Amino acid sequence: MSQSYSRRRMLQSMAAGFGSVSASGWFPGLAQALANDPNRRRHCILLWMSGGPSQTDTFDMKPNHENGGEFKEIQTAVPGLRFSEHLPKLAAMSDKLAVMRGLSTKEGDHGRGTYLMRTGYKPMGPIQYPCIGSSLANQLAEEKMTLPSNVSIGTYRAFNQDAFSPGFLGPRFGPLFVGASDVPGSVSNDGDGFPSLEVQSLRRADGIDEQRMQQRLKIWQSLQSEFVSSRTAGAAGMHHEVYEGAVRLMHSDDAKAFDLSQEPKKLREAYGANVFGQGCLMARRLIQRGVPFVEVSLGTNSGGVGWDTHSDNFRAVANLSKTLDDGWGTLMQDLQDHGLLESTTILWMGEFGRTPAINPSAGRDHFPNAWTSVLAGGGIAGGQAYGKTSEDGTNVVDGKIGVQDLLSTLCSALGLGGAPSNMSPSGRPIPISEGSVIKEVLA
Incomplete structure (x- = not known):
């Protein structure tokens, strides 16, 4: 916070404001000062839509055209802004959303499009670029964190494994995968009708008590210290840091962030009894404990891979939209209720959009030419559609x-500026993105 609006002055203003008839004179200045505070902790949630x-069936409907399809549009809380009838909760929170309707890319292949959108770069050349989660974790994480700085829930990586990797940043900023949908057996039922999203190896193996665990850790530390002492840099040092972090997490109270049974059943039901909904709830719990980046994927459905609706598009999208609306809509309200929405920026996107024209199988095909993503929450001027x-x-x-x-707009909303850089192992700064910041959607 700048010296011109110090904490002391802020408290004085608050006291004066509460004692007066109206605080309208000082509140805008306070809000702006808090938003510009460089020490303010920022968070990001990526809602990744595989497929x-x-x-055309969510945020940019065409009801008066043959491409419009079966769905009706509904008026949101913002006059003139309309969404699909299957997104009522998000429509009610539309004043917090900036719908980016003018997105246009050139990668219509799942693998290439996934890499492009998740790293900002085309999949070519010798550089292995980090995924956006790793890049932002590197920028936003505190030096000493018990919880991982990058958590990915419900992940589906089959289209392009590299698009989910930390790239040249190394394993320290790699995602902790929870309930990955591409790993058989990673999700079970918790007995109460909800999916069990457990972090693998967070608990001791059966038959290993605490004393025996400590003995094993001492042996490991002895072997590691001798090996790593001459290899503090590079892969050996980074892997050692990751293992130390895992051990700290095992013995930390912060591990309870992954225990969704601590939440009221009514709230869990509001999020939805599915991996995406419960993943959104876990995201709130992780953000609450200081994790800077969390990704939640809506990656699979009963008929195939997420939103890859080449056939029977409208039945599939109706079901997916219900899951999305319950999870994302409840997440927005829950973050707001916990005082976290103003410091948490949400990005909703997939690897491309889908054709406005409906194919003979009642489906929509790959379409990168004109599609939609959504920004929401902290740092975003909601209640608008940008682009047409x-x-x-x-x-x-x-x-x-x-x-x-x-x-670049996402980075700016997070307080990082329009072109923050990560340092490559060779000492070369590589920008996360070098695009034009869309100032109209920034708060």
Whole structure:
């Protein structure tokens, strides 16, 4: 916080404001000062939609065109802003959402599109770029954290494993995967009708008591200290740091952040009894304990991979939208109730959109030319749609942006500026993104 608006002055203003008829004179200044505080802890939640969600059936509907399809649109809380009928909770929270309707990219393949959107770079060349979660964890994490700085829930990595890796940042900022949908047996039922999202190896193995565990750790530490002493840099040092962090987490009270049974059943039901919904609840718990980056994926459904709706699009999207609306809508309200929404920026996106035209199988195909992502929460001026597509939805006619613009805007909302850089092992700074910041959607 700047010297011109110190903590002492803030408290004086608060006291004076509460004693007067109205605080309207000082509150805007206070809000701006808090938003600009460089020491304010920022968080990011990525809601990743594997398969590519249909913008025409969610946030950019075309009800008066043959491409519009079966769904009706509903008026949101913001005059003139309309969403799908299957997103009522998000419609009620629309004043917190900035719908980016002018996104346009050139990668229509699942693997290449996934890499592009999750790293900001095309999948080519010798550099292994870090995923956005690793990049932001590197920027936002505190030096000493018991919990991991990057957690990914319900992940589906089959399209492109590299798009989920920490790249040149190394394992320290790699995601902790919880309930990955591409790992058989990673999710079970907890007995109360909810999926059990457990962190593997967080508890001691059966038959190993605390005394025996401590003996094993002493042996490990002895072997490690001798090996790592001459290899503090590079992979050996980074792996040692990761293992030490895992041991700290095992013995920390912070591990309770992953225990969703501590939450009221009514709240868990509101989020939805599925991996995405419970993952959103876990995201709130992790943010509450200081984790800077959490990803929650809506990656699979009973008929295939998430939003990859080449056939029977409307049945699938209706079901997916219900899951999305319950999870994301409840997350927004829950973050707000806990005083966390203003410091948490949410990004909703997939690897591309889907064709406005409906194919003979009642589906929509891959379409990177004109599609939608959404920014929400902290640092975002909600209640608006930025960009516009043509009447048939096939082209961006106003406010066209690319992935670099989107990520630069996200970084700015998080207080990192428009082009923060990560340092490569060779000492070369590599920008997370170098796009144009869309100032109109920043608070």
